[in-house]
Amino acid sequence: MKDNKLAILTNGFIKENPVLVLVLGTCPTLAVSTQAINGLGMGLSTTVVLIFSNIFISSLKRVIPDKVRIPCYIVVIATFVTIVQLLLKAYFPDLDRALGIYIPLIVVNCIILGRAEMFANKNSVVDSALDGVGMGIGFTLALTAMACVRELIGSGSLFGISLTAHLIDPMAIFVLAPGGFFTFGVMIALVNKITRGKVRDKQKQGCAGCAQAAACGQAEEGGCQS
Amino acid sequence: MREATMIIMAAVLGNNFVLVKFLGICPFLGVSKKLDSAMGMSIAVVFVMVMSTAATWPIQNLLLEPNGIGYMQTIVFILVIAALVQLVEIAMKKFVPALHRGLGVYLPLITTNCAVLGVCVLNIDEGYGFAQSLLNSFGAGVGFLIAMFLFAGVRGRIESNDYPESFKGIASTLIAASILSLSFMGFAGMIDGIFGM
Numbered sequence: 001m002k003d004n005k006l007a008i009l010t011n012g013f014i015k016e017n018p019v020l021v022l023v024l025g026t027c028p029t030l031a032v033s034t035q036a037i038n039g040l041g042m043g044l045s046t047t048v049v050l051i052f053s054n055i056f057i058s059s060l061k062r063v064i065p066d067k068v069r070i071p072c073y074i075v076v077i078a079t080f081v082t083i084v085q086l087l088l089k090a091y092f093p094d095l096d097r098a099l100g101i102y103i104p105l106i107v108v109n110c111i112i113l114g115r116a117e118m119f120a121n122k123n124s125v126v127d128s129a130l131d132g133v134g135m136g137i138g139f140t141l142a143l144t145a146m147a148c149v150r151e152l153i154g155s156g157s158l159f160g161i162s163l164t165a166h167l168i169d170p171m172a173i174f175v176l177a178p179g180g181f182f183t184f185g186v187m188i189a190l191v192n193k194i195t196r197g198k199v200r201d202k203q204k205q206g207c208a209g210c211a212q213a214a215a216c217g218q219a220e221e222g223g224c225q226s
Numbered sequence: 227m228r229e230a231t232m233i234i235m236a237a238v239l240g241n242n243f244v245l246v247k248f249l250g251i252c253p254f255l256g257v258s259k260k261l262d263s264a265m266g267m268s269i270a271v272v273f274v275m276v277m278s279t280a281a282t283w284p285i286q287n288l289l290l291e292p293n294g295i296g297y298m299q300t301i302v303f304i305l306v307i308a309a310l311v312q313l314v315e316i317a318m319k320k321f322v323p324a325l326h327r328g329l330g331v332y333l334p335l336i337t338t339n340c341a342v343l344g345v346c347v348l349n350i351d352e353g354y355g356f357a358q359s360l361l362n363s364f365g366a367g368v369g370f371l372i373a374m375f376l377f378a379g380v381r382g383r384i385e386s387n388d389y390p391e392s393f394k395g396i397a398s399t400l401i402a403a404s405i406l407s408l409s410f411m412g413f414a415g416m417i418d419g420i421f422g423m
Contacts, residue, residue, distance in 0.1 A: 026251040078304050082298070104303075177248065189393045189397035192394070
């Protein structure tokens with residue numbers, strides 16, 4: 001039983017990492033990973049929302065009617081996002097400014113809705129909380145790793161501390177939009193290389209966890225995955 | 227007129243939602259495989275973006291702000307957008323069935339598209355007036371359409387090429403998006419140059 005709980009917790013770290021394996025939540029991943037500190041801040045904010053929404057949705061799973069469950073989930077998630085937004089504004093104004101519009105957009109982050117739909121409405125409160133912690137840490141790890149790469153190459157520093165000390169000119173393109181797509185692409189290719197393509201099937205499954213999957217499948221035959 | 231052109235040009239090219247601001251990446255990567263579905267999706271996005279701006283701007287400025295509950299923005303906006311999309315779908319099915327056949331399947335997808343919520347929140351953050359907000363939303367939607375159109379063409383070419391095994395699937399798509407995004411960076415300077423900002 002204890003192993004089981006541990007498995008739920010560690011599932012999100014690497015085996016089902018929401019960003020690198022399931023390829024969910026691509027928008028914030030690309031947008032805020034320009035500086036390690038922003039990546040970490042975004043990751044932790046999302047983790048908080050994920051944990052609380054998982055706990056809430058799993059404890060309300062018998063009360064919420066099946067037909068209107070998605071709007072209900074969105075209200076729960078939006079409430080926690082607003083709380084996090086206000087807390088950031090009050091205590092971390094710099095981070096709030098840096099993340100800007102991507103804070104309210106946590107609401108439409110498919111990781112959160114995906115975990116609500118895939119995990120929290122089928123499992124117990126404790127399991128759902130653990131899943132939220134695990135997935136949140138996985139998201140934070142991936143985001144911070146990517147942000148470290150981009151910050152190091154793009155501005156020659158790490159967590160705001162200059163490392164290259166003007167010896168090497170930083171490649172500014174890496175903190176701009178094209179560098180985001182490029183770094184993300186290379187990281188996913190690396191994961192494919194390390195796992196010898198085993199995760200590529202999961203990338204397709206990851207799409208099934210998305211709340212839009214049903215409509216997406218109608219939109220295009222198997223078009224949701226790439 | 228000059229201001230209107232500037233807002234639209236900036237939203238379409240310089241601040242392209244997908245390639246510069248990273249909003250709406252999911253449909254950009256997901257539905258860009260075939261040109262016709264990419265176009266259907268994009269037209270639906272333009273439509274919903276303008277509609278939801280027309281609904282959320284008055285709500286924020288006439289209802290939430292005067293009553294001091296501006297912080298309810300996120301919750302209210304997402305609910306309004308979700309309800310609006312449902313309403314539009316029902317109305318479209320009843321009154322314009324031909325259009326519904328074309329766009330209907332894309333509408334539910336758009337509710338949780340971050341580009342739609344993004345443009346509504348951005349309009350408020352930028353302090354745009356009502357007309358300016360509508361223009362900006364329209365421009366953002368057209369920018370999404372252009373990015374989707376270009377990318378659908380690019381992806382057709384990638385599929386038929388031979389590249390390293392590890393890059394198969396989403397990795398190659400992201401690298402291609404990176405190159406496309408690079409070309410859009412050039413527009414940033416262009417708009418500043420034309421309008422002398």
